[in-house]
Amino acid sequence: MTAKINLAEKFEHVPDPWVPKVVGALNGQLVKIARAEGAYVWHRHEGEDELFLVLEGRLAIHLRTEVVELAAGECFIVPRGVEHKPVAEPGTRLLLFEPASTRNTGDLDHAYTIEPDALERI
Amino acid sequence: MTAKINLAEKFEHVPDPWVPKVVGALNGQLVKIARAEGAYVWHRHEGEDELFLVLEGRLAIHLRTEVVELAAGECFIVPRGVEHKPVAEPGTRLLLFEPASTRNTGDLDHAYTIEPDALERI
Numbered sequence: 001m002t003a004k005i006n007l008a009e010k011f012e013h014v015p016d017p018w019v020p021k022v023v024g025a026l027n028g029q030l031v032k033i034a035r036a037e038g039a040y041v042w043h044r045h046e047g048e049d050e051l052f053l054v055l056e057g058r059l060a061i062h063l064r065t066e067v068v069e070l071a072a073g074e075c076f077i078v079p080r081g082v083e084h085k086p087v088a089e090p091g092t093r094l095l096l097f098e099p100a101s102t103r104n105t106g107d108l109d110h111a112y113t114i115e116p117d118a119l120e121r122i
Numbered sequence: 123m124t125a126k127i128n129l130a131e132k133f134e135h136v137p138d139p140w141v142p143k144v145v146g147a148l149n150g151q152l153v154k155i156a157r158a159e160g161a162y163v164w165h166r167h168e169g170e171d172e173l174f175l176v177l178e179g180r181l182a183i184h185l186r187t188e189v190v191e192l193a194a195g196e197c198f199i200v201p202r203g204v205e206h207k208p209v210a211e212p213g214t215r216l217l218l219f220e221p222a223s224t225r226n227t228g229d230l231d232h233a234y235t236i237e238p239d240a241l242e243r244i
Binding site: 006027029050055076097098099 | 124126128129130145146148149151153171173177191192195197198217
């Protein structure tokens with residue numbers, strides 16, 4: 001049986017921005033949490049839609065055509081294939097929902113890249 | 123392109139407890155919100171794991187072997203095939219992640235049943 005997931009407690013094990021950790025798995029999808037601060041990198045996921053839910057702080061998801069501004073309690077789904085660059089205020093906390101196959105920097109190789117099989121589960 | 127999802131605004135379109143509404147879709151999964159109050163019914167989903175995230179209030183997920191008590195900011199994933207009965211304090215608000223195929227009362231036919239293709243998207 002799975003255990004309950006207290007998001008605030010889980011964040012104690014997430015020290016660094018832009019290093020997502022897995023907190024749950026279901027139906028081939030993963031629930032991840034991440035701290036976010038400053039600018040991430042432009043990337044896209046060819047085969048996966050990606051949901052961002054802001055738990056605390058503010059996140060601007062830059063797309064090539066617009067910027068989607070999210071506050072706590074707001075979500076956005078980036079459709080597969082769409083280039084995006086998240087930019088966050090300090091202290092921002094995110095919940096992500098996406099397929100287990102999702103690579104955090106998509107088709108980009110970058111210092112932020114963590115291969116899906118190397119993601120830490122907390 | 124999808125639009126951003128403000129959960130508080132979406133709840134203005136969810137008047138009744140235990141009537142989930144769809145707020146997003148990705149990778150064959152749905153993001154739903156629901157008000158919860160009092161006791162739901164025992165049921166199980168044969169083929170789908172189901173995630174509950176409590177946004178406000180308190181939810182007790184009764185299983186046959188234990189009761190999982192969730193407050194705001196806590197999640198639980200009910201594995202496929204596991205019987206469960208959610209019981210909520212008045213005013214509880216939930217976010218659900220589950221496959222698009224998920225029937226809200228699982229294998230049970232009940233007054234609460236809404237067939238997946240009849241779910242309202244808000």
